[in-house]
Amino acid sequence: SQKIEQNSEALNIQEGKTATLTCNYTNYSPAYLQWYRQDPGRGPVFLLLIRENEKEKRKERLKVTFDTTLKQSLFHITASQPADSATYLCALDDPGGYQKVTFGTGTKLQVIP
């Protein structure tokens, strides 16, 4: 089965700086990869999806890269704000079927004012 590692459990960053979160996977190469945000006690909220043939995707202050050779995705938040503090989850489709999505354990980001 797919194994997903998100580089750190927690990341603290100063307001205004760029936060970079890492997602590494093993085994099966996914057709697409997604990033979600989860606040405490809430459901995940979709942020960005990137396909295997795309190198980079942007949405406002967010940028995702996808390197299928390294089996890695990087998630960047530029000009970070305290409101960006949350847990960020990487999710990949599962070789068992496109409808099954496997989530990583997440990285808890804290943006310090």
Add this chain to the structure above:
Amino acid sequence: EPEVTQTPSHQVTQMGQEVILRCVPISNHLYFYWYRQILGQKVEFLVSFYNNEISEKSEIFDDQFSVERPDGSNFTLKIRSTKLEDSAMYFCASSGTSTFMNTQYFGPGTRLTVL
């Protein structure tokens, strides 16, 4: 903006009792899912549902679990005989018409506490 809703927000039950968790997916979505998240752990896939039948399920989704779409709007998860280890947040999600690259929209969750 359309959203997935779930009821109740918190359910407390005794071990061995049956519980039904309810969800109203986004109205034009065709694919429905249940996930669970044990406190402090990752979000885990339970089951996906399409065209009135289960399309995929995980090892967690054993005979104690069942899902149903009783009408055109609700999607339910039933746990027949709850165990202590079933205590978790349960999230319902739905996605649109494509089976590929299915961005999923999650509900706020139901916190299930089994005593």
